[in-house]
Amino acid sequence: DSGVTQTPKHLITATGQRVTLRCSPRSGDLSVYWYQQSLDQGLQFLIQYYNGEERAKGNILERFSAQQFPDLHSELNLSSLELGDSALYFCASSGSRGSSYNSPLHFGNGTRLTVT
Amino acid sequence: AQSVTQLDSHVSVSEGTPVLLRCNYSSSYSPSLFWYVQHPNKGLQLLLKYTSAATLVKGINGFEAEFKKSETSFHLTKPSAHMSDAAEYFCVVSGGTSYGKLTFGQGTILTVHP
Numbered sequence: 401d402s403g404v405t406q407t408p409k410h411l412i413t414a415t416g417q418r419v420t421l422r423c424s425p426r427s428g429d430l431s432v433y434w435y436q437q438s439l440d441q442g443l444q445f446l447i448q449y450y451n452g453e454e455r456a457k458g459n460i461l462e463r464f465s466a467q468q469f470p471d472l473h474s475e476l477n478l479s480s481l482e483l484g485d486s487a488l489y490f491c492a493s494s495g496s497r498g499s500s501y502n503s504p505l506h507f508g509n510g511t512r513l514t515v516t
Numbered sequence: 517a518q519s520v521t522q523l524d525s526h527v528s529v530s531e532g533t534p535v536l537l538r539c540n541y542s543s544s545y546s547p548s549l550f551w552y553v554q555h556p557n558k559g560l561q562l563l564l565k566y567t568s569a570a571t572l573v574k575g576i577n578g579f580e581a582e583f584k585k586s587e588t589s590f591h592l593t594k595p596s597a598h599m600s601d602a603a604e605y606f607c608v609v610s611g612g613t614s615y616g617k618l619t620f621g622q623g624t625i626l627t628v629h630p
Contacts, residue, residue, distance in 0.1 A: 402559060433618075443560075443606065443620040490559055504550060505618065507559030 403427060406491050406508035414516055418479040421511045425472055425493030431455070432474040433494070433505060434466055438487040449474055450495075481515045488512050518543040520609045522621035530629045535579075535594040537624045539607030542588060549590045550608040550618070551581055560606060566590065577601070602628045 403426035413419055425432050434446040436459075445458035449468035460466075463481075468474040478485060489512075492505035523538040541547060548567045552560040564575025571583040577600075581592045590607060607621040 402561070404559070442622045445618065445620075492560075504562045504565050505552075505560070507552075507561070509557070509559045 402506040402508065404491060404493050404506050404508035406489075406511050408511060409509070410512050410514075412514045412516065413481060415481055415483060417481050417515075418477065419481065419513065421476040421478070421489055421491075421513075423474045423476070423491030423493075423508060425474070425491075426506050429493035429495055429506070430472065431494045432468055432472070433492040434460075434474070434476050435490040435492065436487045437490060437510070441487075443490075446476070478513070483515050486513055486515045518545070518547065518609050518619050520607050520619055520621040522605075522607050522624050524624050525622065526625045526627065528627040528629065529597045531599055532596050535592070535597045535601065535626065537592040537605050537607075537626065539590045539592065539621060540588055541590060541607070541609045543609055548610045549581075549583060550610070551575065551579070551590075551592050552606045552608060553603045554606065554623075555603045563592070563605075597626075597628045599628050599630065602626055 405424040407422045430451045433448045437443045446460040447466050448456040452468050463479050466476045488510045490507050490510045492507045494505045519542045521540045550565045551563040553563050554560045563579050564573045566573045566583045574580045579594045581590050583590050604623045604625050606623050608618050610618045
């Protein structure tokens with residue numbers, strides 16, 4: 401058990417809809433990362449938050465947004481959903497108080513999003 | 517800029533035989549390198565990491581990897597495969613940014629035959 405919790409495990413929704421994915425990081429970890437994993441694109445980095453602030457942005461679409469709350473949990477919001485957004489979305493956390501860029505990531509089990 | 521290439525998308529071995537998963541990287545900085553494993557319907561689990569200490573890194577479940585700067589490689593090996601090793605393996609490079617945007621390889625699916 402990585403200590404990272406993601407909810408829900410599965411989500412099925414229709415095109416055009418909006419969903420929210422939730423992540424609770426490992427206790428003490430300040431950084432939260434969001435990744436999208438699809439068959440054709442592999443594992444793609446979306447965005448990182450560190451202690452409530454956005455730190456790095458990857459291949460995240462404008463229809464997607466995220467935030468990290470004071471209790472350090474994070475939410476990824478996906479709107480105007482398209483069929484191509486169907487994927488496994490992972491949250492990961494790293495770095496306790498002495499966070500460095502060499503800290504390994506601890507991944508949750510992911511949320512499988514299916515857009516129909 | 518950094519990138520990572522996993523040279524084999526699929527590797528198939530028999531139980532009890534050695535495993536070799538190949539990874540080459542490119543980085544403008546002194547990289548940190550990781551191997552992660554993903555079992556079906558699970559998140560990624562860290563196997564091992566290299567962060568400029570010993571070039572031969574030992575990880576969990578009997579895996580190890582050797583950092584070879586001259587070859588820009590970080591191949592993952594295990595002397596004897598077990599059925600439970602069947603999974604997808606990701607080579608990952610990190611470096612050059614303060615807050616660690618990792619670059620993942622495309623993954624290698626390891627199949628272990630009885």
